[in-house]
Amino acid sequence: MNVYEDLRPLRSRLAWWRALVVLLFVGLVLRFWQLQVVRSTAYDELARANHVRPIPESAPRGLILDRYGSIIAENRPSFNLTLEEERPDTLEALKQLVPLGDADFDVEKYLREARLDAAILKEDIPLEEVARVEARQLELPGAHIRFVPRRYYPAGIRAAHIVGYVGRMTEEQLQEKDFAGAERNDYVGQSGVERIYNELLMGRNGVQRVVVNSLGRRERVLDQVPPVWGESVQLSMDLELQRVAEEAFAGYAGSVVALDPRNGDVLVMGSFPAYDPNFFSGRFERKKWLDLVNDSEHPLSNRAIQGRYAPGSTFKLVVAAAALEQEIVTPDTEMYCQGSVRMYGNVFHCSKAGGHGRLNLVDALAQSCNSYFYQLGAKLQIETIARYGRLFGLGAPTGVDLPHEVSGLIPDPEWKKSARNEPWYAGETISVAVGQGSVLVTTMQMARLAATVGTSGDIHRPKLFLRKLPVGADPEPYTGTSLQEPIRHVGFRQGTWRALQEGMFRAVNQHGTAGRARLQGVSVAGKTGTAQVASRQRISASADENRPEHLRNHAWFVGFAPRVNPEIAIAVLVEHAGGGGAAAAPVARKIFQAYFEGQRKERVRNGPRQTTMAFH
Amino acid sequence: MVLDRRQWHSIDWPTVLGLVVASAFGLLVIYSATQAGPTPYVYKAQIARLLIGMALLGLTMVFDYHTIVDRAEVIYVSVLVVLIYLVLFGGLRAGTNRWLELGFGTFQPGELAKIGVVVFLAKYYSAVRKNHLGSSEVVITGLFAGIPIVLIALQPDLGTAATIAFVYISMALLAGLRTRLLVAGVIAVALAIPLGWSFVLKDYQKERVYAFLDPGRDPRGSGYQSIQSTIAVGSGGFAGKGWLNGTQSQLQFLPAPHTDFVFAVMAEEFGFVGVSTVILLYLVIILRCLDTARRSRDRLGLYLVFGVLSMFVFQTLYNLAMVAGLVPIKGFPLPLMSYGGSSMLATMLGFGLILNVRMRRFVN
Numbered sequence: 001m002n003v004y005e006d007l008r009p010l011r012s013r014l015a016w017w018r019a020l021v022v023l024l025f026v027g028l029v030l031r032f033w034q035l036q037v038v039r040s041t042a043y044d045e046l047a048r049a050n051h052v053r054p055i056p057e058s059a060p061r062g063l064i065l066d067r068y069g070s071i072i073a074e075n076r077p078s079f080n081l082t083l084e085e086e087r088p089d090t091l092e093a094l095k096q097l098v099p100l101g102d103a104d105f106d107v108e109k110y111l112r113e114a115r116l117d118a119a120i121l122k123e124d125i126p127l128e129e130v131a132r133v134e135a136r137q138l139e140l141p142g143a144h145i146r147f148v149p150r151r152y153y154p155a156g157i158r159a160a161h162i163v164g165y166v167g168r169m170t171e172e173q174l175q176e177k178d179f180a181g182a183e184r185n186d187y188v189g190q191s192g193v194e195r196i197y198n199e200l201l202m203g204r205n206g207v208q209r210v211v212v213n214s215l216g217r218r219e220r221v222l223d224q225v226p227p228v229w230g231e232s233v234q235l236s237m238d239l240e241l242q243r244v245a246e247e248a249f250a251g252y253a254g255s256v257v258a259l260d261p262r263n264g265d266v267l268v269m270g271s272f273p274a275y276d277p278n279f280f281s282g283r284f285e286r287k288k289w290l291d292l293v294n295d296s297e298h299p300l301s302n303r304a305i306q307g308r309y310a311p312g313s314t315f316k317l318v319v320a321a322a323a324l325e326q327e328i329v330t331p332d333t334e335m336y337c338q339g340s341v342r343m344y345g346n347v348f349h350c351s352k353a354g355g356h357g358r359l360n361l362v363d364a365l366a367q368s369c370n371s372y373f374y375q376l377g378a379k380l381q382i383e384t385i386a387r388y389g390r391l392f393g394l395g396a397p398t399g400v401d402l403p404h405e406v407s408g409l410i411p412d413p414e415w416k417k418s419a420r421n422e423p424w425y426a427g428e429t430i431s432v433a434v435g436q437g438s439v440l441v442t443t444m445q446m447a448r449l450a451a452t453v454g455t456s457g458d459i460h461r462p463k464l465f466l467r468k469l470p471v472g473a474d475p476e477p478y479t480g481t482s483l484q485e486p487i488r489h490v491g492f493r494q495g496t497w498r499a500l501q502e503g504m505f506r507a508v509n510q511h512g513t514a515g516r517a518r519l520q521g522v523s524v525a526g527k528t529g530t531a532q533v534a535s536r537q538r539i540s541a542s543a544d545e546n547r548p549e550h551l552r553n554h555a556w557f558v559g560f561a562p563r564v565n566p567e568i569a570i571a572v573l574v575e576h577a578g579g580g581g582a583a584a585a586p587v588a589r590k591i592f593q594a595y596f597e598g599q600r601k602e603r604v605r606n607g608p609r610q611t612t613m614a615f616h
Numbered sequence: 617m618v619l620d621r622r623q624w625h626s627i628d629w630p631t632v633l634g635l636v637v638a639s640a641f642g643l644l645v646i647y648s649a650t651q652a653g654p655t656p657y658v659y660k661a662q663i664a665r666l667l668i669g670m671a672l673l674g675l676t677m678v679f680d681y682h683t684i685v686d687r688a689e690v691i692y693v694s695v696l697v698v699l700i701y702l703v704l705f706g707g708l709r710a711g712t713n714r715w716l717e718l719g720f721g722t723f724q725p726g727e728l729a730k731i732g733v734v735v736f737l738a739k740y741y742s743a744v745r746k747n748h749l750g751s752s753e754v755v756i757t758g759l760f761a762g763i764p765i766v767l768i769a770l771q772p773d774l775g776t777a778a779t780i781a782f783v784y785i786s787m788a789l790l791a792g793l794r795t796r797l798l799v800a801g802v803i804a805v806a807l808a809i810p811l812g813w814s815f816v817l818k819d820y821q822k823e824r825v826y827a828f829l830d831p832g833r834d835p836r837g838s839g840y841q842s843i844q845s846t847i848a849v850g851s852g853g854f855a856g857k858g859w860l861n862g863t864q865s866q867l868q869f870l871p872a873p874h875t876d877f878v879f880a881v882m883a884e885e886f887g888f889v890g891v892s893t894v895i896l897l898y899l900v901i902i903l904r905c906l907d908t909a910r911r912s913r914d915r916l917g918l919y920l921v922f923g924v925l926s927m928f929v930f931q932t933l934y935n936l937a938m939v940a941g942l943v944p945i946k947g948f949p950l951p952l953m954s955y956g957g958s959s960m961l962a963t964m965l966g967f968g969l970i971l972n973v974r975m976r977r978f979v980n
Contacts, residue, residue, distance in 0.1 A: 007912075007914075007915065007918060009747045009792065010790060010791075010915065010918055011910055013789065013790050013792075014790065014906060014909055014910055014918075014922065017786070017789075017790070017906075017922075018903070018906050021899075021902060021906075021929055022899065022903075024933055025895060025898075025899045025933075028895060028933070028936050028937065028940065029891075029892055029895055031937075031940045031942060032849065032883065032888060032891045032892070032895075032940060033888060035846065035849045035850040035940060035941075036849060036850060036852055036853055036854060036883065036887060036888040036891065037853070037854050037888055039850055040850055040851065040852070040853040040854065042850065043846065043847050043849070043850025043851040044850070044851040044853065046847045046850070046851065047847050047848070047850075047851035047863055047864055048851075048863075050844075050847065050863070050864065050867075050869050051863045051864075051867045051869065211863075211867065212867070213866075213867035213868050213869075214867060214868040214869040215868065219867065
């Protein structure tokens with residue numbers, strides 16, 4: 001064995017090999033230096049992104065209260081099933097565990113959302129399903145139950161169009177600055193007060209940073225920024241009065257507005273049929289949603305500010321004011337009504353077939369004599385009527401604090417030229433003089449018109465917002481009436497206002513057309529109207545009540561009470577109900593009655609109604 | 617007794633110390649990597665294996681390496697028999713049949729095959745008393761190395777196959793492989809790659825190559841391991857997050873944290889300080905063993921040490937490069953530190969041979 005061996009060539013190759021190994025090791029150390037020292041901050045962030053997950057905590061929205069502190073909108077606890085990681089296996093397992101909705105359950109979409117942040121698989125899941133998922137938490141990596149405060153409207157359908165509703169923020173809204181601070185998947189106000197005062201109500205979301213493992217299991221909470229409640233908004237409306245109005249409307253379509261003429265406070269606003277706003281904050285059900293949107297009765301639209309109707313005879317107040325101010329007549333100027341008038345080659349009928357005989361302006365208002373106003377219209381000309389209509393704020397939004405209010409229309413030759421490229425016909429002026437033809441108003445505008453007549457010229461901006469309450473403040477009644485400067489004063493002569501008020505008083509109290517609004521002990525003033533749905537020529541053969549319902553006339557009532565220093569002004573429109581005296585006046589009467597009974601009792605309430613829901 | 621007093625004193629204690637320190641540190645990291653997971657007890661198994669490994673190391677030193685090498689053919693043939701048995705009858709385990717089911721547990725014969733091939737090649741090359749290999753010798757040794765390589769690649773266990781290939785090339789180079797043969801071999805391999813891609817590689821293996829070329833391609837799939845490993849290493853920073861405090865490992869973002877990616881766990885928790893210390897330790901062990909090779913009394917000893925060492929170096933370098941995101945992911949344990957019985961036993965066996973050579977470097 002002891003043979004001499006020349007190992008030198010081997011040893012020299014060994015030396016080369018050793019140099020190579022040392023070089024490679026040095027290279028490795030440099031690589032680790034690069035990763036751990038040069039780029040360590042970037043990798044540290046990646047490691048954090050791996051295991052630190054921000055879980056948003058939705059801020060409860062502020063309460064919405066009526067003027068006496070009754071709760072219109074609050075929050076209830078609810079649970080969402082979310083998937084926070086792209087895990088098809090978990091999604092599959094969940095599908096076996098809880099019913100995950102309909103055919104349009106888009107697995108790919110949810111997995112994509114889960115990769116980005118979190119996919120909400122099912123909202124507002126029942127407690128029984130919460131328990132089922134929690135029990136299998138270990139087998140469902142990435143699946144979580146998130147606690148979310150959810151909007152709840154204890155009165156349901158009541159005051160639906162005032163309060164509006166909330167809904168998941170849309171893609172477009174993510175960009176809008178109105179919704180700055182809201183996050184994807186947040187519920188924001190989409191309509192009504194919820195929409196207009198969204199910023200106040202919304203609050204600020206909190207965030208909880210949790211440490212998760214690679215299976216998505218939450219190991220511990222790293223830190224937490226608690227959510228901040230939204231501020232509460234107290235409205236001028238009276239939920240009790242609203243109830244009376246809604247019950248009075250039972251079965252009819254239409255709208256009603258009651259204002260405080262002294263300051264423009266909206267006391268009642270109803271649109272019928274209505275919807276239950278709770279539907280929008282609960283679990284989204286496509287079918288029900290489509291039914292609601294496509295309902296031919298349009299329950300989602302707010303008829304009080306979006307429904308455009310011919311004012312019918314209620315417009316005579318405008319025409320009468322114009323005629324008095326233009327000194328075409330005095331309150332005592334008499335004319336003769338024989339039941340119809342022939343003008344410009346057409347026969348115009350009065351509401352009373354045999355005619356009213358000889359009567360003055362005040363009684364013409366009270367009896368709603370068309371003949372009298374046909375003649376006023378002919379003398380006034382359309383431009384003057386339009387000017388006075390606009391003085392009353394018609395043809396423009398009232399500016400009430402609700403979204404999507406429409407303007408209505410006060411027609412004049414200029415409008416007709418530009419809209420229809422036709423000249424104005426003199427006969428149209430005669431129709432407009434009794435509130436038919438192209439003139440269109442909203443219930444809100446007419447309620448304010450009643451208030452303006454009642455206050456001899458004050459024009460207020462109708463408003464729902466009374467005040468905001470700080471976060472966590474107990475709901476309390478708002479006492480007193482805020483006396484506010486009107487935004488505008490219509491400077492008619494006192495005699496003009498007195499004539500209109502007297503006409504409206506007689507309409508209710510002295511065998512006028514609005515007798516059904518009469519109330520024991522309170523001096524109610526009002527004016528009825530009938531808005532034609534179909535043109536008279538086409539259906540003249542049949543009486544209104546014999547027509548199919550959708551062709552029947554709309555019934556109007558506008559009025560205020562008491563006659564002197566009115567406290568409440570009301571406009572009621574009942575669709576397809578025939579004459580205004582019969583259908584609309586009784587609704588107004590019930591509201592007047594409830595209001596003044598309430599006032600008599602001086603509204604001693606024991607504070608706000610208490611409810612047992614969480615988030616108080 | 618073959619081991620006398622003088623030989624006891626000539627045991628290379630620095631190398632033994634290096635092995636023990638690296639293994640003990642490995643235990644520490646294995647404990648950290650598994651204590652929050654589903655198998656918090658595995659460090660105990662590793663302690664047992666380390667003890668068995670040390671015993672094996674001692675046992676290997678007892679007999680003169682010449683005595684061992686005399687049985688190279690027997691060892692080689694037995695290894696082949698087991699490998700063939702595995703390919704034909706091996707039950708699938710984790711998608712491969714690299715595991716041999718023994719009554720008391722499992723073993724990966726591929727690990728043993730590495731040592732077997734080293735012993736066999738050392739014997740063959742040491743018999744070549746020239747400064748350069750002739751082409752027939754290259755081809756013959758190539759065939760002897762090639763058979764186990766193919767059998768192991770069929771399991772499939774590309775990592776071990778590549779290790780043996782590397783050992784073969786290293787040893788051939790040391791023995792005096794001519795440059796033109798090397799070039800010819802490289803060209804042959806280059807030609808074989810497209811063929812291998814189409815006919816040999818399985819889809820998951822192709823997927824791994826893709827994942828290496830573009831880790832972001834499928835971050836939840838094959839690229840995931842590479843990305844998570846790099847994040848673990850990088851986020852460790854200079855000083856590390858502290859023992860038991862690594863987020864990537866403790867929260868189970870790292871795959872195979874106690875086996876193939878044990879070094880990533882270490883890098884995360886002990887930072888660059890730990891990384892450079894451990895790399896230095898490995899380098900010291902390697903340089904010490906190279907010294908042993910240089911001083912060995914004959915060609916056989918030199919080849920033996922070098923063969924074992926090139927196996928160790930290749931696995932170490934590849935594993936570290938893999939953890940650093942430099943090469944595709946392969947099932948490579950880090951010798952000494954990774955959890956795994958077969959690897960531990962093979963490594964200790966190998967170092968036993970190295971110590972054996974050093975111990976008997978003086979001509980009696």
